[in-house]
Amino acid sequence: MKRTLLAVIALAQIVLQSVAAQSPFSFRVIKNGLSAPWEVRLGPDDQLWITERTGRRVIRVNPETGAVTPAISIDESYDPGESWHEGVLGLALHPELLKNTGHDYVYVAYTYDVDPGPGLSRRLKLRRYTYDQTKSTLSSPLDLITNLPAHDDHGGGRLVFGPDQKLYLTRGDNGGNWLQNYCSPNLSQDLPTASQVSARDWSTYVGKILRINLDGSIPADNPAINGVRSHIYTYGHRNPQGLQFGPNGLLYSSEHGPGTDDELNLIVAGSNYGWPHVAGYRDDRGYVYANWSQSKGTACSALKFDEYQAPPSVPRQRESEWKGTFVPPIRSFFTVPENYDFQKSGGATIAAGGLSIYSAANGIPGWANSVLQTGMTMGRVYRVKLSQDGRTAVGESEELFRTANRYRDIEIGRDQRTFYLVTDNDGLGRTTDPSGASVRTFANPGSVLEFKRN
Numbered sequence: 001m002k003r004t005l006l007a008v009i010a011l012a013q014i015v016l017q018s019v020a021a022q023s024p025f026s027f028r029v030i031k032n033g034l035s036a037p038w039e040v041r042l043g044p045d046d047q048l049w050i051t052e053r054t055g056r057r058v059i060r061v062n063p064e065t066g067a068v069t070p071a072i073s074i075d076e077s078y079d080p081g082e083s084w085h086e087g088v089l090g091l092a093l094h095p096e097l098l099k100n101t102g103h104d105y106v107y108v109a110y111t112y113d114v115d116p117g118p119g120l121s122r123r124l125k126l127r128r129y130t131y132d133q134t135k136s137t138l139s140s141p142l143d144l145i146t147n148l149p150a151h152d153d154h155g156g157g158r159l160v161f162g163p164d165q166k167l168y169l170t171r172g173d174n175g176g177n178w179l180q181n182y183c184s185p186n187l188s189q190d191l192p193t194a195s196q197v198s199a200r201d202w203s204t205y206v207g208k209i210l211r212i213n214l215d216g217s218i219p220a221d222n223p224a225i226n227g228v229r230s231h232i233y234t235y236g237h238r239n240p241q242g243l244q245f246g247p248n249g250l251l252y253s254s255e256h257g258p259g260t261d262d263e264l265n266l267i268v269a270g271s272n273y274g275w276p277h278v279a280g281y282r283d284d285r286g287y288v289y290a291n292w293s294q295s296k297g298t299a300c301s302a303l304k305f306d307e308y309q310a311p312p313s314v315p316r317q318r319e320s321e322w323k324g325t326f327v328p329p330i331r332s333f334f335t336v337p338e339n340y341d342f343q344k345s346g347g348a349t350i351a352a353g354g355l356s357i358y359s360a361a362n363g364i365p366g367w368a369n370s371v372l373q374t375g376m377t378m379g380r381v382y383r384v385k386l387s388q389d390g391r392t393a394v395g396e397s398e399e400l401f402r403t404a405n406r407y408r409d410i411e412i413g414r415d416q417r418t419f420y421l422v423t424d425n426d427g428l429g430r431t432t433d434p435s436g437a438s439v440r441t442f443a444n445p446g447s448v449l450e451f452k453r454n
């Protein structure tokens with residue numbers, strides 16, 4: 001975020017600061033000193049179930065006292081400590097957890113190293129644990145699906161338990177054609193063949209949202225895409241970091257854009273979400289697909305990556321040149337003017353993290369049917385009001401909870417007036433403080449924070 005956009009933000013801040021004096025939310029640190037808390041879910045035990053990505057464990061945090069009860073350490077999880085994308089990621093609770101039906105299951109997605117030697121070969125797995133209430137620990141691990149491709153960029157990893165008794169798991173594009181992985185092809189549009197599926201070759205599960213049976217198998221009613229049924233529910237994603245069902249059964253996901261157009265998407269079975277051909281809407285604004293890995297004449301490895309200007313040997317494609325069918329986002333953070341100068345003005349994204357759906361009819365006035373979307377580099381949460389049918393976003397986004405933190409995930413309290421946020425540790429990235437300045441030292445790194453409506 002620089003200059004032009006900062007000027008807009010600064011202007012908005014003058015307005016917001018005058019409002020901040022009478023903020024309707026109280027703020028409290030529930031717990032600090034955690035190691036990259038990544039997912040937060042309120043359990044039926046009124047504890048916050050949290051994954052620590054680099055801490056490689058699942059913990060339960062008492063939201064009143066901050067007391068931590070470790071549930072399990074996952075030693076197999078591997079994280080070289082150099083990216084946002086590795087370690088213990090998504091967590092989902094079986095809806096019958098602690099209901100005495102024999103389904104005390106907790107599902108966890110994490111990265112690991114499949115190479116037994118000194119080499120590193122990253123994968124992600126989805127594992128089920130059983131919760132032992134007397135010991136307050138997770139045990140009886142059962143791997144549901146293993147060998148999912150993983151890497152050091154755009155790792156997805158968000159996990160939800162659907163109302164249809166299926167697990168939904170996001171997979172990022174592993175950073176193909178981008179930054180340190182610019183010579184790796186982008187596989188977001190790649191789909192498996194029938195023989196790959198029967199060989200359990202999941203190499204195309206990159207840039208996808210997966211829908212998985214509770215035993216890890218492929219649901220019989222998953223969409224057949226290009227004639228092949230697999231775990232793939234939707235494709236053409238970049239890095240979906242938020243995923244949540246609304247009360248009406250609609251599924252929402254948020255996704256990191258490149259320099260522009262972080263997306264809020266309504267997820268529809270079998271659909272293509274456009275990446276890497278389109279970022280946001282097909283409007284040729286601020287994004288051209290540069291396919292570095294297919295450099296012609298000069299090997300990609302001989303090129304130096306440049307986010308803003310690809311050399312002539314790199315095939316480039318404007319959004320309008322791609323004729324495929326795709327589902328556009330219901331909101332973009334943010335679409336830029338056609339002549340937007342990224343080098344001068346900086347990126348126009350929020351770095352979308354986790355999201356929650358606010359649905360309480362008698363909760364905070366005007367909030368029913370809203371998406372609460374974390375913006376990690378913006379130090380705030382965006383409330384996006386949805387239409388009655390939940391299929392479109394209406395009006396402007398409201399900005400909430402401004403602090404100098406990277407909000408990784410958000411959960412809503414049972415009273416519908418309390419909001420729990422987990423924050424990244426510092427060392428890897430930046431956020432924006434309430435004055436609008438870009439900062440690399442965070443106010444509450446590795447914390448669980450509470451905002452409560454007064």
Ligand SMILES: [Ca+2]
Nearest residue numbers: 115117118119
């Ligand atoms: Ca190894």
Ligand SMILES: [Ca+2]
Nearest residue numbers: 273274275280
């Ligand atoms: Ca898209």
Ligand SMILES: [Ca+2]
Nearest residue numbers: 279280281283
């Ligand atoms: Ca676009």
